[in-house]
Amino acid sequence: DETDGSITKLGYIFRLEDNSKLTLLSGNYYAGLTIVQAAGTSEAKIYSGNYDVYQYYYNGSQYVLNYIDADKETAEIIVYGGSFVNFDPSHSTSENPAANFVAEGYVVNKTTGENGTPIYTVVPEAQQ
Numbered sequence: 001d002e003t004d005g006s007i008t009k010l011g012y013i014f015r016l017e018d019n020s021k022l023t024l025l026s027g028n029y030y031a032g033l034t035i036v037q038a039a040g041t042s043e044a045k046i047y048s049g050n051y052d053v054y055q056y057y058y059n060g061s062q063y064v065l066n067y068i069d070a071d072k073e074t075a076e077i078i079v080y081g082g083s084f085v086n087f088d089p090s091h092s093t094s095e096n097p098a099a100n101f102v103a104e105g106y107v108v109n110k111t112t113g114e115n116g117t118p119i120y121t122v123v124p125e126a127q128q
Contacts, residue, residue: 011031011032011033011034012031012032012033012034012035012036012037013029013031013034013035013036014035014036014037014044015037015039016036016037016038016039016040016042016043016044016075017039017040017042018039018040018041018042019040019041019042020040020042020043021042021043021044021045022036022042022043022044022045023044023045023047024036024044024045024046024047024048024049024082025047025048025049026047026048026049027049027050028049028050029049029050029051029052030052030053030054031053031054031064032053032054032055033053033054033055033063034053034063034064034065034066035051035053035064035065036064036065036066036077037066037067037068038065038066038067038068038075038076038077039067039068039075040074040075041074041075042075042076043075043076043077043078044065044076044077044078045078045080046065046077046078046079046080046081046082046122047080047081047082048081048082049081049082049083050082050083050085051064051082051083051084051085051087052064052084052085052086053085053087062086062087062093062094063094064084064087064089064092064094065077065079065087065089065092065094065101066092066094066095067094067095067099077101078101078103079101079102079103079106079122080103080106080122081106081121081122081123082121082122083119083120083121083122084119084120084121084122085113085117085118085119086117086118086119087120088108088110088118088120089101089102089108089120089122090102090107090108090120090122102122105124105125106122106123106124106125107122107123107124107125108120108121108122109121109122109123
């Protein structure tokens, strides 16, 4: 594996399979390529935290959240909150067609970080 000394460039943090469940309530997550991969009938719920990846996929897309292709009809990733660096969870190009991982009643606010990188933060519609 290629590394920059601290992370694997193509690594992931969470890979959900079968009927596994994951709930992320807070934290700072930084991975090589993907934070959450979901397959089978697994379910990931994200309520808060900061999410960023080291590199983009071959087509320039970020795969911060990603369905394993064979199971994208049955796995679920639902975002209720959190901040995503250069990744819009309401229009994820990790999926074809683009997926909306944001829960109903929630929206994405786009801001710009110190270095000009877009940051997408998920909040309840009422806080917009």
